[in-house]
Amino acid sequence: MVVMKMKFPFEKRVKLAQGLWLLSWSATVAGAMTFTLGCLLKTELRRRSEVMENGDIHVVPNTLMIVGLASLGINYFASKICQDALEAGRFPRWKNFLKPYFAISCFFTVLMLLAVIMSYAMKGSLESSLKGGLKNGIRFYKDTDTPGRCFQKQTIDRLQLEFKCCGNSDYRDWFEVQWISNRYLDFSSKEVKDRIKSNVDGRYLVDGVPFSCCNPSSPRPCIQYQLTNDSAHYNYEYQTEELNIYLRGCREALVNYYMGLMNTIGAGVLSVLVLQASVLVSLRFLQTAMEAVEGKENTEIETEGYLLEKSVKDTFMEFINPVLKFFMLTNQVEEGTTAAGETPAATA
The missing domain is CATH 1.20.120 (Four Helix Bundle (Hemerythrin (Met), subunit A))
Incomplete structure (x- = not known):
């Protein structure tokens, strides 16, 4: 037809x-x-x-x-x-x-x-790829002296500033990693020692975020540290305060x-x-x-x-039949070669 x-x-x-x-x-x-x-x-x-x-x-x-x-x-x-x-x-x-x-x-x-x-x-x-990549990026943020990771901090900071985002899923991701390098920690300080000892892995964890998470549109000076401590800042309530950092995660933004x-x-x-x-x-x-x-x-x-x-069906079969015949012929040749190879062994 x-x-x-x-x-x-x-x-x-x-x-x-x-x-x-x-x-x-x-x-x-x-x-x-x-x-x-x-x-x-x-x-x-x-x-x-x-x-x-x-x-x-x-x-x-x-x-x-x-x-x-x-x-x-x-x-x-x-x-x-x-x-x-x-x-x-x-x-x-x-x-x-x-x-x-x-x-x-x-x-x-x-x-x-x-x-x-x-x-x-x-x-x-895309989301799966970014989830793992951003997780590693945040994890290696502090490794500015490690070959291969020297520019990780710069990359993450630029990313957060450009896309107006913070962390992987949100800003709380920074609470779970040590993002401050040991070279900038005073290990003679009691506060630093206590924080490291309080962590099973011996990491210095803080409820703070890098400066690149700060929202310049906020009328209040940026609060980066002790985000969950109401008494650490004047006229501040963690649960109700509109934080002056970016609330959207970088994965969602990207x-x-x-x-x-x-x-x-x-x-x-x-x-x-x-x-x-x-x-x-x-x-x-x-x-x-x-x-x-x-x-x-x-x-x-x-x-x-x-x-x-x-018809569409007949036309499709006309094109596909030569391909099927080719593969069938190839399989027959392979089977014949295998059989020929096994015959001497069987005779012996």
Whole structure:
């Protein structure tokens, strides 16, 4: 059963070829834009790589860059095919090339669709990556003299100032780690000794946060230390006071930032996907309409164009059967090789 059959007189074929030429070049520009968006997202993710635990989230920008480059090549060839469709005798040279061309184009179009889906579905993976990365970042905040961690403090401070956040989940995360380096502690002080002894791991824990957690919009001078001690500050109530530090955790802030970026990129790539699909559908109509006038492209002949010669199921099986036969043949060869190798041993 033919799918989406349409009649194409000579003028309509010419207009289809001309319109498709413009559409293919538009899709080429869109492919370059997709590649650029992938590079932009990858750059943004790499900027925060020190507070991310794994690289799984780089799948999205990597996929966008691959399909962007593929789109450049696919649509460039589409424009060349359209040009040859308007010149007598030149379109048939693409006849053997078009079938694999459509297969490759459909593969990268589906890959682009997966990139769009992943850009909306990466929240869980992103949050998990940031959770572990920020936890380690806060834990190693004090290690300014340790090779490989020298800039961890600077990274966390810049992050908290830029995104107006504090800690991993919230500011209380700083209460659970020793974020003040031992080199800045006076071990002859009774207070320092008592705090270290009161902790099982021998760490100096305080109910305070780094200066980068301070909110400059607060009218009150920043209270960094003894945040939970009402008597340590004048006219201060821990439970009711609107703290003059950032209350939002950095994980939430970064997830919101990256998901906003990914969702925006996803919407842009989705529009590119629609454009790419339009190119493939139009090119398919042009191909089938031109096959009936092979060698007589400029004659006033009405032809029929269609999207699929058979049903969707039959067309899919036509493409998948050679692949299945290839794998079956490979398995038979491997089984035959194994059997041949076992025969001498059995005889012995």
